[in-house]
Amino acid sequence: MADKVSATISYVDANNRKGMKAVTDINPGADNIAVKNFCTGLNALTTNTLSGIEKIERTDITNAPTVKPDLEVTLANVELMRQRLRLGGKSENTDSHFLQFLVMNPEVYPVKVNFQKVNNTSQTGITKIDWTPIYMPGLPAAGYVHGIWDLTAFEGATGNIEMTLTFAETSKTKETKYKVTVTANAPVLEKITE
Amino acid sequence: MADKVKTTKQLKLVAGFEDGDDRTLSIDNPKASISAADINSLKSAAIAVLQGDKAGATMTGWRDAKIVEATTVYLDITPTA
Numbered sequence: 001m002a003d004k005v006s007a008t009i010s011y012v013d014a015n016n017r018k019g020m021k022a023v024t025d026i027n028p029g030a031d032n033i034a035v036k037n038f039c040t041g042l043n044a045l046t047t048n049t050l051s052g053i054e055k056i057e058r059t060d061i062t063n064a065p066t067v068k069p070d071l072e073v074t075l076a077n078v079e080l081m082r083q084r085l086r087l088g089g090k091s092e093n094t095d096s097h098f099l100q101f102l103v104m105n106p107e108v109y110p111v112k113v114n115f116q117k118v119n120n121t122s123q124t125g126i127t128k129i130d131w132t133p134i135y136m137p138g139l140p141a142a143g144y145v146h147g148i149w150d151l152t153a154f155e156g157a158t159g160n161i162e163m164t165l166t167f168a169e170t171s172k173t174k175e176t177k178y179k180v181t182v183t184a185n186a187p188v189l190e191k192i193t194e
Numbered sequence: 195m196a197d198k199v200k201t202t203k204q205l206k207l208v209a210g211f212e213d214g215d216d217r218t219l220s221i222d223n224p225k226a227s228i229s230a231a232d233i234n235s236l237k238s239a240a241i242a243v244l245q246g247d248k249a250g251a252t253m254t255g256w257r258d259a260k261i262v263e264a265t266t267v268y269l270d271i272t273p274t275a
Binding site: 025027037042046 | 205217219221222223224225226228232233235236239240242243244245246247250252
């Protein structure tokens with residue numbers, strides 16, 4: 001029986017922004033149906049629309065898998081997230097411009113994040129920022145690393161902004177790339193399959 | 195430009211366990227009106243699923259439930275001409 005069990009709830013909030021909620025320290029004896037019922041009931045206390053139970057992860061610590069699970073990244077809409085940019089001269093939002101993301105499975109996939117600006121119609125050149133993910137208070141320590149990506153440099157840009165997030169193991173034997181397209185509405189994250 | 199004020203709410207459910215430990219589940223965007231019945235209806239499902247994070251103890255029930263509201267004021271630091 002697994003030693004460590006956790007579940008991830010994905011949802012869309014009233015402002016149509018995606019979010020995730022992790023539930024850790026789940027009783028290994030609880031079956032998947034019980035876990036899903038609990039997660040569904042927990043989400044029912046909110047105004048969020050449940051997208052799904054992303055995964056129920058059961059890890060046998062005493063017999064740790066030798067194959068690392070795939071790295072998963074999602075754009076997070078946690079409480080402090082302010083993701084709108086002033087594109088095209090819009091001025092109604094003067095919040096600072098941050099993009100937040102969650103990196104799942106960092107314990108088995110130690111990561112370093114590189115941010116590379118790919119395309120922006122009002123700026124030229126490539127900007128690289130080496131970004132070491134940090135653990136944020138309030139998020140479960142097991143299974144998640146939370147990164148904050150300052151987009152202030154793109155303030156006032158015209159058109160969409162495309163960027164690439166590269167997640168590399170510290171040994172650099174494996175990289176996973178995601179393309180982020182930031183529009184005036186909401187960012188879109190897609191995994192680049194090479 | 196004026197300062198911006200943002201208010202956020204979070205539902206915090208505190209679960210108690212047989213070893214005396216407790217855990218807090220924090221959930222964003224709680225409904226405007228959550229009754230005791232809403233919380234208690236989730237109790238049996240929670241007991242079947244949650245365990246203590248120290249020694250894996252069995253959950254005994256909810257100890258506390260509250261909605262925490264936080265107000266953040268983003269000061270306008272735009273320099274004046």
